[in-house]
Amino acid sequence: MKNARLWKSLVPVVANLLFGIPAMVPIFLTWYFLSNGPLAELGWTQRDPNEDDGMLLWLVIVVPVVALFGGVWALINRWIRRRLFTEAPPYPYWPVSATLTLAPFFLAIGFG
Structure with a gap:
């Protein structure tokens, strides 16, 4: 039971961290447009x-x-939340998912 709960908690974390790698492209394009425009x-x-x-x-x-x-x-993320968390999760799913998706970009900036 405890192992299943740990697995359910790790799936969104790993998925959003992996989404953060291709997210570097739209984040960079948005920053480039904003910095040269508005x-x-x-x-x-x-x-x-x-x-x-x-x-x-x-x-x-x-x-x-x-x-x-x-x-x-x-x-x-909607599919993961509906599939793994049938009851309301005890933490704010969407802000945590967005933060985890942005984490690789900020780590790349920090170390790059």
Whole structure:
């Protein structure tokens, strides 16, 4: 019984940590778009001097990538939560899942 509970707790942790590896692409694309677009207009960042294609091209690239990743991430996590946790889990599932997904990105920044 205790072993099954441990297994049920580890599945979402491992799945979201593994999702964090491909999540680096949409996170980076979002940051690149924001740092060269709206945040540069506010004066919070500086534009890349080599970036002369315009922001519409970046929106065409960023929106589908983020939407596809977010949709797959949400569907898989919803399936895991419904399949493994039939009763309401004792911890906040979605914030923990999002944090675990972002963890590899921040670790890569920290060590890179």
